[in-house]
Amino acid sequence: MPHHPHRRWQALLEWLNTHGMPTAPHKLHVVARHRPGAGYGLFATRSIPPSTPLFTVPSTALLNILTLSPHYPVANPPLTAVQLISLHLALYRPLDDEDSLDPLFGPYISVLPRDFAFHPLTWLRKRKNGLSSDVEARLLELLPPAVEEELTKISDKFGVDWKRVSEYLSKHSNIRTRFCRACPNKVEQEMQFLWAWLNVNTRCIYYRIHQSLADPDNLSLCPILDFANHTYDGPHMEPRARNTDLIEPSVKFSPDDEMTLVSPADQTIEADDELYLVYGAHSNKTLFVEYGFVNQVSREILEEGRVAGEVDVQRYVEDLFNKRGCVGGWMKELLTEEGYWGDWTIHSYPKPAYPSYRLITALRLYHVISPQATLVPAAAEGGVKLWRETLLGVREVISIENECEWEKTLVEVCRKVTTEAKRGVLIVKSAEIEGKSGWEMGAQNMISWLWMEEEYVGGAVLKEVEEGALPDGSALL
Structure with missing residues (x-):
């Protein structure tokens, strides 16, 4: 049986309501609750038929390059979506157990994970900076070589983003001053940015912003959705935005599009059932280095092909x-x-x-x-x-x-x-x-x-x- 709702859930709903999102119980069919062994999960508040809209988040409440760019000086070359969103999160990371002070997305940032100590990229970047504990160092030693190689690639990708954001900060003293106030030295700044970057890397979803479907900046963080845990083969929700697959040239493309989450198409969800997302058909190696978890399943499930080894x-x-x-x-x-x-x-x-x-x-x-x-x-x-x-x-x-x-x-x-x-x-x-x-x-x-x-x-x-x-x-x- 699910436990108590997230203690900042109501504040999040009140903030979403200011953006025009209907959050009354008869309009919002989910709640974020504590889930033993997995932090929080997203649960149904009533019986929900297949393919039912669960909630719709207005475009102004989505955290992406569109909603953030007006609040930051233009860069040349421009910051990527990952770099800009990560910078914003790093600037407004909540202190200890306090709320985020961000006037734009504070209630949303306040419900993001406070720590990524469990993530292997944290162990690797701490080792690089001479900060790793004996446990973290030992865990890295135990990794299969192919997994360690893939983790190094992720670390290199992070390094590129951190270098670019550092260059941006060096050219904008007011932003740099705010960042340095919370993180006085370079290593602390990197670890602060790592926390932000991991929030983006583990929680962003595809959200079309540019005409090109394949543009790497087509991503967003979406409130409520990211409370959902991953399932490897069960019924799962589907994010939907009208612009996602629009390719007809005669139809004008508009980047401002709300995000709707729809219940599983193949099953009725009962009250208090957990609602899941699928992070993609990834190997365990990818799930581990990108998200910090694996599909821990039995040999029988592997043999049945429910998880592709x-x-x-x-x-x-x-x-x-x-x-x-x-x-x-x-x-x-x-x-x-x-x-x-x-x-x-x-x-x-x-x-x-x-x-x-x-x-x-x-x-x-x-x-x-x-x-x-x-x-x-x-x-x-x-x-x-x-x-x-x-x-x-x-x-x-x-x-x-x-x-x-x-x-x-x-x-x-x-x-x-x-x-x-x-x-x-x-x-x-x-x-x-x-x-x-x-x-x-x-x-x-x-x-x-x-x-x-x-x-x-x-x-x-x-x-x-x-x-x-x-x-x-x-x-x-």
Whole structure:
């Protein structure tokens, strides 16, 4: 049974009401309540039929580049949406348990998460600044290498945004003074901005602002919606804005559009049922480094395909090419030229478990030349021509022999994955992780699950190869 409403819920509704949002009980069918083990969640206040509008947030109450830009000096080049929203949140972060003093979005900012100690990016940035605790440092050591590499990419993306915002602050003394008053030194300023950036990165939704559907600034923070937790396969709400898919040139595009949340299309929601969102069909690696959680599900659920398991095998395959010296370097150039270098993965679903087409393409090229060759033979162009024909769809395979050879190499890769994953699970489970905040044990369990997923997916693909159940290459295009 849900617990008490969020103590700042009423203040949030009163603020939304000033923006013209109907918040009377017969108009608003949800409430944010405490949820054991997950902070807060969004719950239905009554029985709700499928595809029913739950609430509509006016465009003026959405936190995005449109609503913020009039209040900040123009930058050249302009700040991105992520940079500007993050800067605004950093400037108006609530102190301790107080409310935000932001005159624009204070009641909304006041209900955002106060802390991201549990997020792996926090551990990594603290380590970079010499601030990490023993627990945070140990958790980073326990990560699967592919996850750590992906986390480093996220950290680099954050670093770019922080650098750009720092440059902006250096040119606008009044904003810089306000920021420095709360955070006197550079490290404190970075950690303040990290809190803001993580709020944006974990809570923003697609919201069309520009004519181009793919513009990276098409995003927004949306009050109420971000109380909703993630589900990997259950009924979920859908955000809807009229402009989202508008492409008809004769219809004038307007960026000012309210955001409506609609109940699940395939089920009636009963009073006190929790309402969920789907953060996207992401792998656990992505969920962990982007959002700070994983889908911790049983092996049976993985086998049923309700959660699609995925393992990044790039380091194993890249090592194969590196060990071949100049031949491997030549192959890397070919793969890069054709757009197939890197992003090599194996998957447990849809069944049968399979390697990605990108991985098959790389391994086929790997065996165009005998692994024993130390130099690129003059006759290699013939094999490369056949390989390129598989990319163009002219032929399905290079040769039966080539198919057998790359599958043998895939077996070796999968065995390395499962062996390392089994060892990783044991190391994580035996690690002594102590913490006073409560999130530490959960983080340890999530890391253990990341390793277990690698073991399962590696084993599933290995089984399919050994049993000859892999689909042919054309089926993976």
